[in-house]
Amino acid sequence: MGIRRRKYEEIFFKKLALLSSIFLVVILLVIVISIIIKAIPALSIEMISQTPKGGFYLGGGGGILNAIVGSLYLAFGATLLAFLLGFPVVIYMNIYANPNSRFVNLLRLVLDILWGIPSIVYGVFGFVIMIFLGIKASLLGGILIVALFILPVIIRSIDELILMIPRGLTDAAYSLGSTKFETAFKVVIRQVSSGIVTALLIAFGRAIGDAAAVLFTTGYTDNIPTSLSQPTATLPLAIFFQLGSPIEAVQQRAYASAFVLTVIILLISVITRVSARKYKKFKV
Amino acid sequence: MEDNTHIRTENLNLFYGNNHVLKDVNIAIPDKKITAIIGSSGCGKTTLLKCFNRLIESVDDVRITGKVLVDGENIYDPEIDVTRLRKKMGLLSQRPFPLPMSIYENVAYGPRIHGIRNKKQLNEIVESYLKQASLWEEVKDRLNTPAVSLSIGQQQRLCLARGLAVEPEIILGDEPTSALDPQSSKNIEEKFIELKEKYTIVMVTHILRQAKRIADYIIFIHLGVIIEAGSASEILENPKEKLTQDYIRGVVS
Numbered sequence: 001m002g003i004r005r006r007k008y009e010e011i012f013f014k015k016l017a018l019l020s021s022i023f024l025v026v027i028l029l030v031i032v033i034s035i036i037i038k039a040i041p042a043l044s045i046e047m048i049s050q051t052p053k054g055g056f057y058l059g060g061g062g063g064i065l066n067a068i069v070g071s072l073y074l075a076f077g078a079t080l081l082a083f084l085l086g087f088p089v090v091i092y093m094n095i096y097a098n099p100n101s102r103f104v105n106l107l108r109l110v111l112d113i114l115w116g117i118p119s120i121v122y123g124v125f126g127f128v129i130m131i132f133l134g135i136k137a138s139l140l141g142g143i144l145i146v147a148l149f150i151l152p153v154i155i156r157s158i159d160e161l162i163l164m165i166p167r168g169l170t171d172a173a174y175s176l177g178s179t180k181f182e183t184a185f186k187v188v189i190r191q192v193s194s195g196i197v198t199a200l201l202i203a204f205g206r207a208i209g210d211a212a213a214v215l216f217t218t219g220y221t222d223n224i225p226t227s228l229s230q231p232t233a234t235l236p237l238a239i240f241f242q243l244g245s246p247i248e249a250v251q252q253r254a255y256a257s258a259f260v261l262t263v264i265i266l267l268i269s270v271i272t273r274v275s276a277r278k279y280k281k282f283k284v
Numbered sequence: 285m286e287d288n289t290h291i292r293t294e295n296l297n298l299f300y301g302n303n304h305v306l307k308d309v310n311i312a313i314p315d316k317k318i319t320a321i322i323g324s325s326g327c328g329k330t331t332l333l334k335c336f337n338r339l340i341e342s343v344d345d346v347r348i349t350g351k352v353l354v355d356g357e358n359i360y361d362p363e364i365d366v367t368r369l370r371k372k373m374g375l376l377s378q379r380p381f382p383l384p385m386s387i388y389e390n391v392a393y394g395p396r397i398h399g400i401r402n403k404k405q406l407n408e409i410v411e412s413y414l415k416q417a418s419l420w421e422e423v424k425d426r427l428n429t430p431a432v433s434l435s436i437g438q439q440q441r442l443c444l445a446r447g448l449a450v451e452p453e454i455i456l457g458d459e460p461t462s463a464l465d466p467q468s469s470k471n472i473e474e475k476f477i478e479l480k481e482k483y484t485i486v487m488v489t490h491i492l493r494q495a496k497r498i499a500d501y502i503i504f505i506h507l508g509v510i511i512e513a514g515s516a517s518e519i520l521e522n523p524k525e526k527l528t529q530d531y532i533r534g535v536v537s
Contacts, residue, residue: 100344168381171339172443176394176450177371186393190384282384282430 035262038255047256052222057241059249064257067238069224071261073139074234075208078146079154079200085147086154091184093155094162095170108159115152120212122149127216140228142218149213150203157199161192169284191283197276205265211236235261289315290454290484291336295350298331298508300343305331307508309350313501318476318485320499320516322492324531328508329488330458336486337373337456338366354454371398374447376460376472376487380439382431383446387414387423390431390442394450409449417445418471437468444475455479457487461494473498492532496520504528 046063053062093104126145135141165188173183189196211234219231220241235257242254291313298306305328313319321329334340335352338359351358359369371394383390391410400406410427414420419441423434431442440460447455457476461469476485476498489495495502495516502519504512504527512519512528523529 098344166381167342168377168379169383171342171377172375172381172383174342175337175339175370175373175375175456176397176446177367178397179367182397186397187383282386282432284382284384284432 032262035255035258038252039259042249042252042256043259047253048260051224056222057245057250059247064233064235064238064253064260066222066224067233067235067257068260068264070139070218070221070232071208071235072264073225074142074146074214074218074232075204077139077143078150078207079204081143081147082151082154082203083200086151087158089155090158090162091188093159095180095184095188099163108156111152111156111159115156118212119149119210120215122146123213123216126213130217136229137217137219137231138229139218139225139232142214142232142234143228145213145217146207146210149210150206153203153206154199157202158192158196161195161199162188165191166284190279193279194276194283197272197279201269201272204268208265209236209261211240235264289313290355291486292353293335293351294353296332296335296352297349298328298335298340299347301345305508306335309508309510311503311510311513313484313486315484316480316482317500318480318487318498319501319503320495321486321488321503321505322490322495322531323505325490327505329490329505332505333456333458333486333488336454337370337375339375371450372452373454373456374444374450374452376440376443376447376455376457378459379463380436380443382434382439382442385431386428387431387434387442388427390446391449394446398450413445413449414442416448417441417475419445435468437464437471440464440468440472441475444472448479452483454484454486457485457489459488459490462490469494492534504531506531 044063046061048063048068049065050061050063051066052064053060056062089107093099093107097104122145126141126148130137130141169187169191170183173187178187214234214237218234218237220233220237221231222233223230225232239254239257239261242250242257245251245254289312293309293311296306296309297304309332321332323329331340335348336354336359340346340348348360352360354369354372357364359366383393385393388410391413392406395406395409400409411420411424414423419438422438423442426433431439434442440463455476461472464472473494476487479485480500487499499516502514502516503510504519504523504525506527512523512525519528520532523532
């Protein structure tokens with residue numbers, strides 16, 4: 001192979017990689033800018049500080065505070081629940097059981113399949129269960145189903161992090177006389193803490209952005225929920241309902257809602273990343 | 285050979301799957317001496333060392349028969365409390381693995397999990413073991429910085445301090461100087477000579493000169509079989525077995 005050809009190959013691939021990266025940034029900018037442009041007419045303090053007033057969906061006054069608060073409740077609740085359920089599973093898979101055993105690998109396969117199931121299927125499944133148990137659409141129902149839906153995300157992302165921990169580190173902990181519990185909760189968790197934050201963030205993003213899983217399980221209301229048994233509005237559904245309106249002013253509110261959703265995800269992303277940096281410097 | 289040493293093995297056999305790695309190992313490690321396990325790479329040196337504190341169990345598909353006796357107890361007895369066993373032994377691995385926490389926390393970790401909570405007592409422990417590992421002067425002003433910010437040589441001394449803080453009776457070294465620069469290696473070797481007053485030291489090494497410099501007792505292992513074991517002068521100057529002679533002369537590598 002000629003030296004010229006190798007050189008062109010190198011240049012070609014370098015340009016291609018750069019172009020793809022630029023393309024990605026442009027797409028992101030187009031999405032964000034188009035949302036902002038369409039959202040501007042409807043953006044106001046009222047929009048984020050008030051619940052819908054009468055005739056809101058026909059262009060009347062009020063805001064989407066119900067959906068903002070509802071989405072935050074739902075996403076925080078589901079992420080917390082999924083972490084509390086998922087973390088012991090990860091520890092079992094990697095510390096108590098043999099991480100390379102047939103059973104644990106089967107578990108990984110099952111989780112990867114669950115990860116791939118569309119959220120509407122979880123929504124329908126939740127709906128069927130709730131009818132069976134006689135539960136109405138509520139914040140609790142939504143939290144349970146969304147937690148189930150993000151559980152594989154949390155488990156598998158933390159699992160991959162722990163798999164990357166060098167054997168020597170856990171050996172060091174064991175040889176100091178640590179129990180498996182101490183190794184898991186004093187050493188392993190610190191080593192992967194910054195990664196756990198990222199995993200929770202991805203899970204939170206899926207939880208707050210998903211419309212299908214909450215469609216049947218959480219319901220929709222103009223009020224801010226005051227208990228777990230009440231139906232709850234969410235931002236993705238607020239966007240969906242408003243965008244379906246024939247009235248232009250209401251459609252603009254859909255973009256304003258989308259903008260609010262994007263800002264929330266952005267804020268949480270920045271906050272968690274800054275707080276994760278503190279732990280990262282101890283990582284071995 | 286004495287029967288009442290800290291560590292002894294009786295007909296120890298170890299298999300990785302169908303691979304017979306250690307074959308009928310019968311050895312006694314003399315107390316308060318430096319014992320070097322030598323042999324070519326892949327012959328089972330590290331495996332043998334990891335049998336002593338049962339770290340070998342975390343490897344897949346391992347089967348062990350025979351006994352390893354530590355202070356007279358067979359450590360593969362299901363009744364044995366493995367954390368108590370491991371507390372008796374400090375481990376220095378090939379490459380240092382500080383825990384993901386500060387310098388101070390690394391040394392305090394062991395005493396803490398074994399029940400010491402008093403802050404003042406912990407401060408004293410940390411200072412005293414960092415001094416024993418000759419690291420105190422270099423780190424006393426930055427005890428709260430991450431342990432990974434230290435150089436590799438300092439990290440290995442930190443790992444030594446961390447291991448000593450658990451107050452073991454035995455120190456296991458798995459080629460503890462192989463990742464270190466010459467000066468840091470020398471530090472560790474000097475430490476070992478100092479420490480054998482109080483501790484029984486077993487180290488795996490692939491550096492024959494290192495064994496010559498510091499070992500009192502040498503075990504030569506070849507393809508999982510103990511070929512010869514005896515005092516350092518005996519093995520190095522007057523080996524009985526042909527294989528040992530070849531290894532010492534550098535024929536087998």
